[in-house]
Amino acid sequence: MIENDIFRALADPTRRSIFEKLANGGKNASELRQGMEISQPAMSQHLAILRKAQLVREERQGRFVNYSVDPKGVTHIAQWFAKYRAFWPARVEALKDLLKEMDQ
Amino acid sequence: MIENDIFRALADPTRRSIFEKLANGGKNASELRQGMEISQPAMSQHLAILRKAQLVREERQGRFVNYSVDPKGVTHIAQWFAKYRAFWPARVEALKDLLKEMDQ
DNA sequence: ATGATACATAAGTGAATGCTTATATGTTGT
DNA sequence: ACAACATATAAGCATTCACTTATGTATCAT
Numbered sequence: 718m719i720e721n722d723i724f725r726a727l728a729d730p731t732r733r734s735i736f737e738k739l740a741n742g743g744k745n746a747s748e749l750r751q752g753m754e755i756s757q758p759a760m761s762q763h764l765a766i767l768r769k770a771q772l773v774r775e776e777r778q779g780r781f782v783n784y785s786v787d788p789k790g791v792t793h794i795a796q797w798f799a800k801y802r803a804f805w806p807a808r809v810e811a812l813k814d815l816l817k818e819m820d821q
Numbered sequence: 822m823i824e825n826d827i828f829r830a831l832a833d834p835t836r837r838s839i840f841e842k843l844a845n846g847g848k849n850a851s852e853l854r855q856g857m858e859i860s861q862p863a864m865s866q867h868l869a870i871l872r873k874a875q876l877v878r879e880e881r882q883g884r885f886v887n888y889s890v891d892p893k894g895v896t897h898i899a900q901w902f903a904k905y906r907a908f909w910p911a912r913v914e915a916l917k918d919l920l921k922e923m924d925q
Numbered sequence: 926a927t928g929a930t931a932c933a934t935a936a937g938t939g940a941a942t943g944c945t946t947a948t949a950t951g952t953t954g955t
Numbered sequence: 956a957c958a959a960c961a962t963a964t965a966a967g968c969a970t971t972c973a974c975t976t977a978t979g980t981a982t983c984a985t
Contacts, residue, residue, distance in 0.1 A: 721834055728832035729973075730825055740905055746932060759974060761933055780931045780982045791908040798902060801844055804895040833943080850962060863944060865963055884952045884961045 719771060720797060723790055726770035731755065732763050736772055736786070743785035745778070823875060824901060827894055830874035835859065836867050840876055840890070847889035849882070 726732055735749055750760050764784060767773040772790035776783045830836055839853055854864050868888060871877040876894035880887045 718834075720837075724828070724832045724837065725972095728828045730822075731973085733824075733828070737904070740908070747930095756975075757932070758934080758976085762973075765933080777981090782932065786905070786908050788908045791905050794902065795909055798898065800841070801890070801895050803844070804890050804892045805899055829942095835943085851960095860945075861962070862946085862964080866943075869963080881951090886962065 719790075719793060722766075722770040723772060723793055726766050726772055729763070729766075731759075732767055735760075735763055736767060739773060739784055739786050743776075743783050745781040745783050747781070749784065823894075823897060826870075826874040827876060827897055830870050830876055833867070833870075835863075836871055839864075839867055840871060843877060843888055843890045847880075847887050849885040849887050851885070853888065 727736070731753075734753075738744060738749060746757075746760055746764060749764075750757065753760075755763075764773060764775070768775060768787075770790050771787050771793070773784050774787040776785070831840070835857075838857075842848060842853060850861070850864055850868060853868075854861065857864075859867075868877060868879075872879060872891075874894055875891050875897070877888050878891040880889070
C-alpha cells in the first residue's frame with residue numbers, strides 16, 4: 718500500500734531533510750550528501766525508500782542520478798490530509814471549498 | 822521534537838485508522854476497539870503515542886476516557902505540508918495564496 | 926582495455942517498534 | 956469496603972529499521 722510507504726518514508730528525520738532539500742530543486746545523490754554526515758550507502762538506501770513511496774523520482778544523467786520531488790506522492794498526502802480539514806485552525810477554514818473540490 | 826513524534830505516530834497503519842475513526846467524532850478507548858482485533862493494552866499504547874504527538878487529546882469522563890482529534894497536531898502537519906505546495910497538482914494551485922497566508 | 930567516479934546492493938548488527946501477558950490505577954455501583 | 960469495569964503501565968519477545976563494511980554495476984576519461 719502506497720500510503721503506508723509514504724508515511725514510513727517520512728517517519729525518518731534524515732529522509733525528511735533529504736526530501737526538504739529536494740523541494741528546493743533537483744540534486745544528485747552526491748550533492749544531497751553535502752553537509753549531511755551520511756555515508757554513501759545510507760543515502761542510497763534512503764533514496765530507494767523515498768522512491769518506492771513516490772515522494773522522489775530519479776533521472777539518470779551520465780554517471781549521476783538526478784533526484785527530484787515526485788508530485789505523485791505529494792498529491793497522495795494532500796488527499797489523505799484533506800480528510801482532516803475540519804480540524805485545521807479557524808482562519809484556514811476558507812480552504813474547505815477548494816479541498817472539497819479536490820476530493821472528487 | 823514534535824514533528825518527529827507526529828510522523829512516527831502516523832507511520833503505523835493501526836494508528837492511522839484509529840486517528841481516522843476519531844476524525845468522525847470522539848470515542849473512548851473501548852469504542853475505538855470495536856471491529857479492530859486489537860488488545861486493550863495495544864490500543865492504550867497507540868493512544869499514548871498519538872497523544873504525545875498531539876494528534877489526539879483525552880478527556881476523562883468517569884470510568885471512560887474520551888479521545889478526539891487534537892487540532893494542534895493537525896495544524897502542525899498542515900504547516901509542514903505547506904512547504905510542498907509547489908508540487909501539488911495544477912488544479913489545486915489556487916490554494917497557494919491561502920497557504921501563503923498560513924505560513925505567517 | 927583500464928582506472929576513476931557515481932551509485933546500488935548484500936550481509937550483518939544494535940537499537941527501536943509493536944505486540945503479548947501480567948499487574949497496577951482509577952472510577953462506579955452495591 | 957468491595958467487586959466490576961475502563962484504562963494505563965511494566966516486562967519480555969519477535970520483527971523491523973537504519974546503519975555499517977564489503978562488493979557489484981554503470982558511466983566517463985585516457
